[in-house]
Each structure stands twice: as C-alpha cells, then as structure tokens.
Amino acid sequence: MELLRSLIKSRKFLIGTSIFLALLLTSLIFPLVNSSDPLEMVGLLYEPPSAEHVLGTDNFGRDVLIEFIYGMKTSIFVGLVAGLIATLIGTTIGVIAGYVGRLTDNILNSTTNLFLVIPSFVILILLSSSLKSRSLLFLAIIIGITSWPWTARAVRAQTSSLRTREHINMAKLNGMNNFEIMLSEILPYVSSYIFMAFVLQVASGILSEAGLSMLGLGPSDVVSLGTMLSWALLYEAVRTGAWWAFFPPTIGISLITFSLLYMNTGMDEIFNPRLRGE
Amino acid sequence: MQSGKGEILFPIFCFSKSRKDGRELSPYFKYILGKLKWYVLIFFAALFLNFFLPRLIPGNPISALVAQMAGGGASSDVLNKLYNSYIHEFGLDHPWYVQFIDYVVKVFHGDLGTSFSLYPTKVNTILAQALPWTIALQVPSILLGWILGNILGALAAYKKGKFDGTLFPITLFVSSIPYFCFAIILLYLFGVILNILPIGGGYSMALTPTFSIVFLTDALKHYLLPFLSLLLVIIGGQAIGMREMSIYELNTDYVRYAKLLGVSDKKIIRYVFKNAMLPQITGLSISLGTMVGGALITEIVFSYPGIGTWLFNAIRQQDYPLIQGGTLVITISVLLANFLIDIVYGIVDPRIRASQLEE
Numbered sequence: 001m002e003l004l005r006s007l008i009k010s011r012k013f014l015i016g017t018s019i020f021l022a023l024l025l026t027s028l029i030f031p032l033v034n035s036s037d038p039l040e041m042v043g044l045l046y047e048p049p050s051a052e053h054v055l056g057t058d059n060f061g062r063d064v065l066i067e068f069i070y071g072m073k074t075s076i077f078v079g080l081v082a083g084l085i086a087t088l089i090g091t092t093i094g095v096i097a098g099y100v101g102r103l104t105d106n107i108l109n110s111t112t113n114l115f116l117v118i119p120s121f122v123i124l125i126l127l128s129s130s131l132k133s134r135s136l137l138f139l140a141i142i143i144g145i146t147s148w149p150w151t152a153r154a155v156r157a158q159t160s161s162l163r164t165r166e167h168i169n170m171a172k173l174n175g176m177n178n179f180e181i182m183l184s185e186i187l188p189y190v191s192s193y194i195f196m197a198f199v200l201q202v203a204s205g206i207l208s209e210a211g212l213s214m215l216g217l218g219p220s221d222v223v224s225l226g227t228m229l230s231w232a233l234l235y236e237a238v239r240t241g242a243w244w245a246f247f248p249p250t251i252g253i254s255l256i257t258f259s260l261l262y263m264n265t266g267m268d269e270i271f272n273p274r275l276r277g278e
Numbered sequence: 279m280q281s282g283k284g285e286i287l288f289p290i291f292c293f294s295k296s297r298k299d300g301r302e303l304s305p306y307f308k309y310i311l312g313k314l315k316w317y318v319l320i321f322f323a324a325l326f327l328n329f330f331l332p333r334l335i336p337g338n339p340i341s342a343l344v345a346q347m348a349g350g351g352a353s354s355d356v357l358n359k360l361y362n363s364y365i366h367e368f369g370l371d372h373p374w375y376v377q378f379i380d381y382v383v384k385v386f387h388g389d390l391g392t393s394f395s396l397y398p399t400k401v402n403t404i405l406a407q408a409l410p411w412t413i414a415l416q417v418p419s420i421l422l423g424w425i426l427g428n429i430l431g432a433l434a435a436y437k438k439g440k441f442d443g444t445l446f447p448i449t450l451f452v453s454s455i456p457y458f459c460f461a462i463i464l465l466y467l468f469g470v471i472l473n474i475l476p477i478g479g480g481y482s483m484a485l486t487p488t489f490s491i492v493f494l495t496d497a498l499k500h501y502l503l504p505f506l507s508l509l510l511v512i513i514g515g516q517a518i519g520m521r522e523m524s525i526y527e528l529n530t531d532y533v534r535y536a537k538l539l540g541v542s543d544k545k546i547i548r549y550v551f552k553n554a555m556l557p558q559i560t561g562l563s564i565s566l567g568t569m570v571g572g573a574l575i576t577e578i579v580f581s582y583p584g585i586g587t588w589l590f591n592a593i594r595q596q597d598y599p600l601i602q603g604g605t606l607v608i609t610i611s612v613l614l615a616n617f618l619i620d621i622v623y624g625i626v627d628p629r630i631r632a633s634q635l636e637e
Contacts, residue, residue: 116567118567120567120568121571122609126328126605204568211456211572214458214590238469238477239470239478250459254455
C-alpha cells in the first residue's frame with residue numbers, strides 16, 4: 001500500500017501507466033462496439049482516408065483503423081504473455097542462482113551469460129523459420145523463452161546481495177528450508193525489481209514480435225502492428241506515399257514501448273531514491 | 279563497491295610495472311585467456327543451436343522445399359531425385375551426431391552449403407558480398423552512437439534543470455521508437471516528401487560497385503538515411519543509461535567529499551564519467567545482440583544490400599541454407615564484437631588492473 005501510494009506520486013509512472021492502459025482498453029473495448037472483421041476487404045488498394053474509412057485502406061483493401069486496433073491488441077497480448085513467461089523463468093533461475101550459490105550458481109549463471117551473448121533474435125529466426133504457419137501463442141511463447149536471461153541476471157544480483165542479511169539467518173535458525181526462505185524471505189524483497197523487469201520484458205516482447213513480423217516471420221493467423229508494417233513495406237506504401245498504411249502501426253508500436261519505458265523510469269526513481277538526483 | 283570504484287582515481291597506465299619476470303602470466307593475460315575459453319565454449323553452443331533448432335521443429339523442410347523448387351509440372355521421378363540429392367547433401371541419412379560433426383567440419387572449412395533460391399550459388403559467396411555492407415553500416419553507427427550518447431547522458435545528469443528536463447523526455451521517446459519504425463519515418467520524410475535522398479538500395483542501379491568517386495558519393499547518399507536512423511536511436515538509448523549511471527555517481531560519497539575538498543567541477547566530472555563508463559561498456563556488450571538485430575531489420579526498410587535484407591529474402595523463399603548461414607554469421611560477429619569489448623574492458627577496469635598491482 002505504502003508502495004502504491006509512492007508510485008502514484010511519480011508523474012512519470014502515472015503518465016506511462018495511463019497511456020498504456022488507454023491503449024489497452026481501446027483495443028479491448030473497440031471490438032465489442034464495432035464487430036467488423038479486420039481481415040475483411042472493404043475497398044480498393046491504398047484508398048486515402050475518407051469519412052467511411054477514417055484511416056484509409058491497406059494493400060489488401062482492408063480498413064486500416066480496424067486493423068490497427070486489432071493489431072494493437074495482438075501486440076500487447078504477445079508482449080504480456082512473453083513478458084510473463086520470461087519473468088517466470090528469469091525469476092526462478094535468478095533467485096535459485098543468487099540464493100543457493102556455489103556450483104548451482106556457477107552453472108545457472110554461465111547458462112544465463114551464454115544466452116545473453118547469443119543474440120536471441122537469431123534463435124527466434126531459427127525456430128520460427130522452420131514452421132510454415134505460426135500461431136500467435138507460439139510466437140509469444142518462444143519470445144518469452146528466449147528473453148529470460150535479462151531478468152535472471154537482474155534478479156540474481158539482487159538476491160545474492162540479500163543472502164547474508166540478518167532476517168535470512170533468522171529464518172534458517174527457525175528451521176525454514178531453502179524453498180521456504182526463497183519464497184517468503186527473498187521474493188518479497190526483490191518483487192519491485194521483478195515487476196520493473198516484467199515491464200521491460202513486455203516492451204521488448206512487443207518489439208521482438210514486430211521485428212519478426214518485419215522479417216516475414218509474424219503470426220499467420222492474426223493482424224499485428226508488425227505484420228501491418230511488413231505488408232506496408234512489401235507493397236511499397238512508403239515509396240508510393242500511402243502514409244496512412246504505415247504511420248498508425250509505427251506510432252502505435254512507439255507509443256506502447258514509450259509508455260512502458262516511462263513507467264519503468266518512474267518506478268526506478270521510486271525504488272532507487274539515489275536516482276532522483278534532487 | 280565504494281572502495282573498488284574509488285580506485286579509478288589512480289592514473290591509468292600503472293600496469294605492467296608490477297611484472298617481476300616473464301615466467302608468470304600477467305593477470306590481464308589470464309583474464310583474456312579465461313574470456314577466450316569462455317567464448318570458444320559459447321561458439322560451440324551457438325553452432326549446436328544453429329544446427330539443432332531447425333531440426334527441432336516437426337515436419338520435413340526438405341520435402342516442402344522440393345515441392346516448391348520443382349514448381350508445378352515436374353514428374354514424380356524428378357522430384358524423387360531432387361529429394362534424394364538434398365537428403366544426401368544435408369547428410370540427413372546419417373544419425374544426428376554424425377550430421378553435427380559433419381556440419382562443424384564444414385563450417386570450419388568455410389562451407390555453409392548451397393543456396394536454394396539462387397542455386398547453385400554458394401551461401402558463402404552471397405554472405406561474403408553482403409557482410410561488408412552490414413559492417414559498414416553497423417560498426418560506425420553503434421560506436422558513434424555509443425560515444426555521443428554517453429557524452430550527452432553525462433551532460434544531462436550534470437547540468438540537470440532545463441537541459442535535462444527538456445532533453446530527457448525527448449530522448450526517451452526517440453529511443454523507444456524501434457529502429458525500423460524510425461527508419462520508415464525518415465525514409466518517408468527525406469526520401470519521399472522532401473525527395474532529397476534515395477529511397478533505398480546501397481547504390482544506384484545504373485552503377486557497378488567500384489572504388490570510383492562517382493560510386494562512392496552515390497553509395498554515401500544511400501548510406502546517410504540508414505546510418506542516421508540507427509545513430510539517433512542508439513544515441514537516445516545510450517544517453518538514458520548514462521544519465522542514470524551519472525546521477526547515481528553524482529550522489530555518491532566520494533563526489534560529496536571531493537566537492538568539500540574544493541576539487542574543481544571539471545575534475546569531478548571526469549571521475550564521474552570514468553566510473554559511470556564501466557557499466558556502460560558492460561551494457562554495450564549485453565545489448566549488442568539486440569542492436570544488431572534492430573539494425574538488420576532496418577536494412578530491410580531501405581533494401582540495403584546487407585545480411586538483413588538477404589535474410590529477409592531467404593525467409594520469404596524458404597532458403598534454409600541461406601537462413602542458417604546468415605544467422606551463423608550474425609552470431610559469430612556478435613561473439614567477436616563481445617570478445618573485443620571484453621578485451622577493452624580488461625584494460626579500462628581498475629579492478630582488473632588492481633589485481634595486477636597486488637601480485
């Protein structure tokens with residue numbers, strides 16, 4: 001509660017959160033009000049914005065506005081699922097490595113560093129290029145599985161600094177086993193870092209999906225902001241001046257990542273008072 | 279931590295004095311050797327992933343490929359022949375460990391197989407043509423972006439007030455725009471609306487790559503937009519990290535103490551900059567993979583003739599050897615760059631130097 005109150009005081013956190021929530025709610029509520037299919041062709045190739053199609057049509061003659069809102073939903077979904085998976089794996093590995101130490105730490109930490117150095121998008125390309133059709137969930141899962149090392153690294157550093165604290169020794173004396181200690185004596189203390197890492201993971205998950213879609217490895221069953229961009233490029237929207245086809249997804253992706261990063265900066269300043277630099 | 283960071287106050291070039299004789303390895307050399315062993319291990323892990331991951335996915339890429347290659351009218355006899363020749367070329371008729379050893383041997387001979395889409399061109403030939411473009415685009419933009427970003431970030435942290443207040447949100451917004459989105463905006467603005475820069479490619483179609491003035495100026499014109507779009511976003515990202523590190527350093531006890539002693543601001547900034555720099559070097563090595571990935575996708579926006587564009591084409595045509603060759607070259611480049619960063623870090627980090635003094 002205390003934490004929540006101080007978070008609300010941070011302007012950066014508030015601005016970031018409101019932008020993100022506004023985008024999320026729009027993408028969730030709009031489909032309830034307007035039931036048009038985003039993949040339905042309603043016009044000709046690259047029709048400029050008009051009263052009927054507020055953001056014009058794309059290369060398939062689909063309504064860009066409807067596509068954009070569904071695409072945003074897709075992108076946020078991928079980000080959240082990938083972020084959740086990455087945070088779960090990263091936290092587990094980070095806490096165990098940081099708390100248990102010794103050989104376990106050595107092995108887990110080396111593995112983490114290994115996957116930090118091998119570019120994750122290479123692994124993503126190798127995995128997804130072997131599949132002819134890719135579901136959204138598949139993409140979200142593989143993005144999550146390849147992006148945990150960041151979180152593991154941050155959580156491990158925090159955990160190992162907690163390891164020798166008094167309250168942990170007390171817990172040991174009280175006969176708690178390692179699992180209980182990690183769950184009740186370590187996790188609560190690193191939870192703020194975990195949440196911050198989660199927010200960053202959501203942003204990077206959205207970017208990964210967009211990047212994969214740009215390479216032509218996007219989801220084959222739904223529209224995402226990345227696939228919209230990819231089509232716009234492939235069908236020369238930029239060079240023919242059809243700005244309405246590529247501007248909305250560009251702004252959309254940028255706005256989502258910006259809101260998440262701003263949220264993260266706000267939290268960082270609350271949790272690390274030294275950063276406030278008064 | 280605190281005392282460790284303070285050690286940077288010592289003059290930089292105090293190492294190598296401590297070496298008593300040549301028999302024992304210097305700690306720096308030991309450090310490099312340790313890193314080298316580590317990177318060799320990662321290299322093999324990467325080779326294994328590159329080999330193993332595409333095989334992990336169920337389904338047979340070869341048969342899909344043969345069907346696609348043969349197109350419509352081929353007879354089943356021809357298809358069978360094609361299928362068998364591919365099975366044989368991939369060595370798919372052997373157990374997986376034999377295939378893996380075979381693959382490693384081939385890689386060490388510099389043989390990455392034959393491209394499907396540009397049969398019978400070798401994958402090495404295609405990648406060797408593309409790599410210089412990618413290196414020429416990425417190395418300068420990442421290095422310059424890193425340096426400028428760090429200077430800007432340190433300045434923002436130090437000046438605070440209006441400079442920081444206006445610059446920070448702008449930088450944060452710019453850096454949160456993905457590379458390729460920024461690239462699209464720049465392309466539209468300068469290439470289409472203002473029509474002052476070329477809208478794609480590495481050079482004009484009419485020219486052939488030579489080292490003539492005409493070609494170089496033409497290539498430079500094509501270079502400007504992709505370069506700028508990478509540079510600006512990288513500057514933004516680095517400035518934010520450096521700003522944070524510098525603010526953190528400015529609030530430490532040693533800075534307060536130095537201020538109390540009346541040390542000049544200029545000198546304090548130098549100390550702060552040096553100390554905040556170390557995590558930034560580590561940061562560069564960690565985020566390098568992401569940067570390279572973003573830059574490769576930026577190539578697609580400009581149809582720049584580098585690895586990224588080739589990868590894009592290879593994926594569209596399901597040219598598996600070219601995809602795998604491309605990802606391998608990218609991984610090796612990132613590993614090499616990281617190793618170089620580690621070497622530099624070993625020279626700059628006072629803690630590694632200090633361990634030398636203790637010997």
